[in-house]
Amino acid sequence: MIKDIMTCASKEFWFYFQSKMIYLVVFVYAAISAGLLFYGTDFYSNTSENMAQFFIYQPGILATIIPVLTMRLWADEYKYNTLEIILTQPIKIAALVWGKFLAAWSISMIMILSSVGMWAIIAQMVSLDNKWILLNYLATFFMAGSLCALSTMAATFCYNAIAAFLTAMGLCVLFVMANPGTWLLKIMPADILPEELARACDFRWQFENMIMGEISLAALVYFGLLIAASLWISLIAVEYKRR
Amino acid sequence: MLVVKNLVKFLGERQILHNINFCLKKGEIIALLGPNGSGKTTLMRCICGFYEIDAGEIRFNGKTIENGRCEFLQDMAYVPESGGIYPEMSVCEYLMFVAKLRHIDKEKFTDNLVYLAKALDLESVINQRCETLSKGYKRRVALAGAMIARPKLLVLDEPTEGLDPLQKQHLRDFLKNYGKDNTVLVSTHIMEEVEMLAERVLMIKNGRLICDTTTEEMKKLSAESSVEDYFCTMVGD
Numbered sequence: 001m002i003k004d005i006m007t008c009a010s011k012e013f014w015f016y017f018q019s020k021m022i023y024l025v026v027f028v029y030a031a032i033s034a035g036l037l038f039y040g041t042d043f044y045s046n047t048s049e050n051m052a053q054f055f056i057y058q059p060g061i062l063a064t065i066i067p068v069l070t071m072r073l074w075a076d077e078y079k080y081n082t083l084e085i086i087l088t089q090p091i092k093i094a095a096l097v098w099g100k101f102l103a104a105w106s107i108s109m110i111m112i113l114s115s116v117g118m119w120a121i122i123a124q125m126v127s128l129d130n131k132w133i134l135l136n137y138l139a140t141f142f143m144a145g146s147l148c149a150l151s152t153m154a155a156t157f158c159y160n161a162i163a164a165f166l167t168a169m170g171l172c173v174l175f176v177m178a179n180p181g182t183w184l185l186k187i188m189p190a191d192i193l194p195e196e197l198a199r200a201c202d203f204r205w206q207f208e209n210m211i212m213g214e215i216s217l218a219a220l221v222y223f224g225l226l227i228a229a230s231l232w233i234s235l236i237a238v239e240y241k242r243r
Numbered sequence: 244m245l246v247v248k249n250l251v252k253f254l255g256e257r258q259i260l261h262n263i264n265f266c267l268k269k270g271e272i273i274a275l276l277g278p279n280g281s282g283k284t285t286l287m288r289c290i291c292g293f294y295e296i297d298a299g300e301i302r303f304n305g306k307t308i309e310n311g312r313c314e315f316l317q318d319m320a321y322v323p324e325s326g327g328i329y330p331e332m333s334v335c336e337y338l339m340f341v342a343k344l345r346h347i348d349k350e351k352f353t354d355n356l357v358y359l360a361k362a363l364d365l366e367s368v369i370n371q372r373c374e375t376l377s378k379g380y381k382r383r384v385a386l387a388g389a390m391i392a393r394p395k396l397l398v399l400d401e402p403t404e405g406l407d408p409l410q411k412q413h414l415r416d417f418l419k420n421y422g423k424d425n426t427v428l429v430s431t432h433i434m435e436e437v438e439m440l441a442e443r444v445l446m447i448k449n450g451r452l453i454c455d456t457t458t459e460e461m462k463k464l465s466a467e468s469s470v471e472d473y474f475c476t477m478v479g480d
Contacts (some may be wrong), residue, residue, distance in 0.1 A: 080328070085341075
């Protein structure tokens with residue numbers, strides 16, 4: 001199973017580099033991240049030692065960019081009629097779903113790592129807590145993983161790349177922007193629903209806690225569950241197509 | 244080798260296959276005939292595990308897909324009508340990718356690659372990207388992908404579609420040779436191909452198996468001693 005996952009993942013991974021679009025996507029990501037950091041925040045007057053001004057915008061940026069990475073994952077299988085080929089190979093369908101997800105996640109990590117240059121430049125100007133920043137990058141990888149899984153899931157339901165992009169972006173933005181915990185707190189009394197529990201449902205709250213130095217087990221479980229649930233739904237969607 | 248028992252398949256509300264029963268033996272080349280929309284492709288997709296079946300059983304070498312998808316599909320390969328190859332890959336990369344999915348070791352892959360490149364005349368395009376190939380080459384690359392693991396059951400949906408007469412002849416000879424030790428199920432509309440290639444014919448109409456016979460028998464039963472005449476008689480209203 002692991003070997004099949006790696007075969008599928010490496011195929012998808014190299015497909016990204018066959019297309020020139022990946023370079024444009026990385027450039028756009030780096031440009032937006034740098035632009036928001038240097039001109040969208042009080043960076044020059046109040047630089048935080050953990051580059052929080054940079055990481056705080058990452059959910060929003062990644063929610064709009066990651067769907068570009070995942071939109072072709074399933075749509076191309078329909079476009080080139082390769083779904084029949086891949087689904088008649090002696091591999092588990094889960095291996096195919098995981099392979100596609102891992103390829104997208106790896107590319108998103110490479111994209112995020114393109115911002116390391118900014119870290120180096122800022123480190124020349126001010127004193128930074130490098131260990132903290134490293135942990136923030138790890139938190140961003142986890143968060144990106146959950147967005148990749150959500151986007152991959154959305155892509156399995158769509159037959160063309162544009163529909164996959166729009167559906168995935170809508171879903172990712174909804175997850176990042178909507179705060180279900182806040183809504184739950186408004187409608188349910190605090191003695192029934194503890195605030196901590198309600199907040200734990202919030203995507204941004206979990207991520208912001210992590211970048212503030214609280215990489216808790218609860219946050220890792222939250223993002224891990226989001227990945228697992230999304231991939232499970234993807235698997236069901238692919239199985240459904242076989243009916 | 245392959246036993247299909249009471250196979251039923253619905254697509255949405257519509258029943259496509261109605262209680263299909265047949266079995267295929269080793270060393271047979273079988274033609275699957277039927278008018279458009281009769282359920283040939285659906286039947287092939289069910290055999291190769293692309294579609295889940297709604298009732299009945301498909302048993303290949305004693306295994307069913309429910310008992311283990313990977314084991315069931317290990318020794319069979321399918322080439323759809325549309326071909327289906329990754330345009331960004333070179334021919335060699337595509338074949339290597341399929342070989343990896345089929346867990347073939349490097350040595351066996353190299354042997355099979357050399358054999359298939361020669362047999363299917365792919366030597367000149369082996370490093371070329373699939374998107375740059377002509378339709379005829381794409382068909383042959385798809386076939387090479389299916390045959391890279393030398394499957395015991397080869398299921399081909401209109402394999403000669405898009406090939407020139409010489410390539411058709413070449414492919415028929417190749418399949419005839421391959422079918423001596425393996426089983427080949429071919430769907431086609433070309434009656435000349437049926438006569439030249441297959442010894443046995445399965446005929447489907449409206450999702451029902453209406454005929455399981457030999458090409459010789461078809462000729463005998465036809466008024467004009469031809470497979471085409473018998474086919475028209477059987478499927479005609």
